[in-house]
Amino acid sequence: MEVIQAELLDPSFVEEVKNTPGGEPITKCFACGTCSVSCPVREFDEEFNPRKIIHMVLLGMRDRVLNSEFVWLCSGCVSCQERCPQDVTITELMMALKNIAVKHGIVHKAFELQAGEIYKFGRLFEVGDLNKRREKINLPSILEDPKPIREILDDFGVGEIARRVIEQD
Amino acid sequence: MKFALFLGCTVPTRGLNYELSARNVAEKLGIELVDILEFTCCGFPIRSLNQDAGFLMAARNLAMAEKQGLNVVTLCSACTETLQEANYHFIHNPGTLDDTNQKLVKYNLEYKGTVIVKHFARMLHEDYGIDNIKEKVVRPLEEIQVAAHYGCHYTKPTKIYDNYDDPENPHSLDELIEVTGAKSLFYREKDKCCGGAILGIREIDALHMSKAKLDAVIEAKADALISICPFCSVMYEGNQKRIEKEFEVTYKLPILYYPQLLGLALGIEPIDLGFKLNRIKAKALLEKLESEPEPVT
Numbered sequence: 385m386e387v388i389q390a391e392l393l394d395p396s397f398v399e400e401v402k403n404t405p406g407g408e409p410i411t412k413c414f415a416c417g418t419c420s421v422s423c424p425v426r427e428f429d430e431e432f433n434p435r436k437i438i439h440m441v442l443l444g445m446r447d448r449v450l451n452s453e454f455v456w457l458c459s460g461c462v463s464c465q466e467r468c469p470q471d472v473t474i475t476e477l478m479m480a481l482k483n484i485a486v487k488h489g490i491v492h493k494a495f496e497l498q499a500g501e502i503y504k505f506g507r508l509f510e511v512g513d514l515n516k517r518r519e520k521i522n523l524p525s526i527l528e529d530p531k532p533i534r535e536i537l538d539d540f541g542v543g544e545i546a547r548r549v550i551e552q553d
Numbered sequence: 554m555k556f557a558l559f560l561g562c563t564v565p566t567r568g569l570n571y572e573l574s575a576r577n578v579a580e581k582l583g584i585e586l587v588d589i590l591e592f593t594c595c596g597f598p599i600r601s602l603n604q605d606a607g608f609l610m611a612a613r614n615l616a617m618a619e620k621q622g623l624n625v626v627t628l629c630s631a632c633t634e635t636l637q638e639a640n641y642h643f644i645h646n647p648g649t650l651d652d653t654n655q656k657l658v659k660y661n662l663e664y665k666g667t668v669i670v671k672h673f674a675r676m677l678h679e680d681y682g683i684d685n686i687k688e689k690v691v692r693p694l695e696e697i698q699v700a701a702h703y704g705c706h707y708t709k710p711t712k713i714y715d716n717y718d719d720p721e722n723p724h725s726l727d728e729l730i731e732v733t734g735a736k737s738l739f740y741r742e743k744d745k746c747c748g749g750a751i752l753g754i755r756e757i758d759a760l761h762m763s764k765a766k767l768d769a770v771i772e773a774k775a776d777a778l779i780s781i782c783p784f785c786s787v788m789y790e791g792n793q794k795r796i797e798k799e800f801e802v803t804y805k806l807p808i809l810y811y812p813q814l815l816g817l818a819l820g821i822e823p824i825d826l827g828f829k830l831n832r833i834k835a836k837a838l839l840e841k842l843e844s845e846p847e848p849v850t
């Protein structure tokens with residue numbers, strides 16, 4: 385890890401995290417490391433370490449955290465959260481960090497692409513010709529109506545992200 | 554017994570064998586599944602970008618079920634988690650349901666928060682009941698042994714599922730397997746996640762995660778891995794060839810959806826359980842079951 389430069393630390397980051405749903409209990413962390421030993425991603429990837437990420441947030445390392453790829457590396461398995469002795473909702477905290485990154489205009493390509501698909505089809509995958517295949521094995525047709533989903537995504541500013549990637553197509 | 558069937562995005566497009574087997578199993582057991590055409594994506598991937606948008610998508614789906622007076626069963630563990638997480642969120646954050654309802658007005662919907670969301674497997678285990686399933690088993694699958702994959706969101710977070718099953722030592726899927734007559738094996742890595750959610754972020758990590766489980770299941774000499782989530786199957790089945798290539802290993806391990814296994818025990822033909830659609834053919838497993846069991850003398 386690089387040397388921490390105090391002038392780059394931003395104490396308002398912890399406040400922002402605490403004010404985002406799922407991030408509230410972060411200051412209860414006493415750095416025991418249970419989350420990191422429980423984490424299946426950590427098992428294979430040194431760069432992803434929930435205890436360390438929490439510590440970085442507590443120190444106020446806003447830019448380093450939000451611009452990292454590791455913010456997006458949580459698989460959401462909830463193993464850490466179930467075991468944390470301090471009831472830090474770690475999985476929800478990881479979700480909160482992603483939400484904060486998005487708020488500041490940082491979105492991982494993979495999530496942009498998913499948002500694009502959902503915006504186009506109202507689901508992650510296009511139905512299209514699949515209804516014919518479904519019919520053949522006696523499964524009912526499914527309806528593809530993305531309109532309400534587009535409205536919801538637009539309402540929360542996610543539509544913008546989705547449209548950006550659709551236009552690049 | 555009657556439920557709205559929430560298909561989500563992945564099952565009706567990538568998991569037709571899962572959907573077909575679940576519907577046929579339900580019919581055989583006398584469980585009525587109602588389709589609500591207007592259901593959309595549950596909101597799961599959107600939550601990472603904006604939680605409130607994700608919860609509103611979930612609420613809209615739930616409101617449509619509520620309007621018809623139906624509780625929801627789902628086939629995808631991530632859908633189950635997202636919909637139930639929304640329920641939990643509305644209960645524990647006063648005011649959020651009101652905000653949500655203001656946004657639902659334009660769809661002529663209102664959500665009161667009454668819909669119970671359960672995974673299909675949990676519904677079988679908890680509502681239909683193991684004993685009742687047992688009565689319907691006509692072809693016990695005594696010749697085979699399989700490995701249960703619970704995945705993450707079927708049991709976790711425990712707080713949203715009223716501690717239904719213990720993630721450290723889960724038993725419900727094992728019981729559902731054993732009632733078919735098949736042996737449910739204990740294996741290393743049983744509690745591990747497939748890594749599917751980060752496949753698009755750092756592929757190699759996800760492949761490593763799935764490999765760990767495939768190794769353990771092969772070591773335990775399972776005839777198949779039993780999945781209850783289309784995402785898990787995408788990793789273990791859809792990406793099995795990739796993993797074999799990447800790490801120079803051979804598995805050829807069939808990945809079955811639980812209703813496919815149960816369906817066999819209920820006497821439903823493999824074709825009606827979508828076995829043809831499995832990418833890794835369960836030929837050896839089906840052959841083991843082809844000969845009638847030896848009569849006990």
Ligand code: SF4
Binds near residue numbers: 415435438468472
């Ligand atoms: S398990 Fe909880 S208390 Fe321990 S390091 Fe992780 S977040 Fe902190």
Ligand code: SF4
Binds near residue numbers: 424425457459464
């Ligand atoms: S939820 Fe995320 S951080 Fe926690 S153990 Fe799973 S992958 Fe690791």
Ligand code: SF4
Binds near residue numbers: 561563593595
């Ligand atoms: S969890 Fe996934 S498959 Fe299920 S509805 Fe949501 S996005 Fe679609």
Ligand code: SF4
Binds near residue numbers: 630706
């Ligand atoms: S095992 Fe993978 S797909 Fe299954 S619930 Fe966990 S992360 Fe999702």
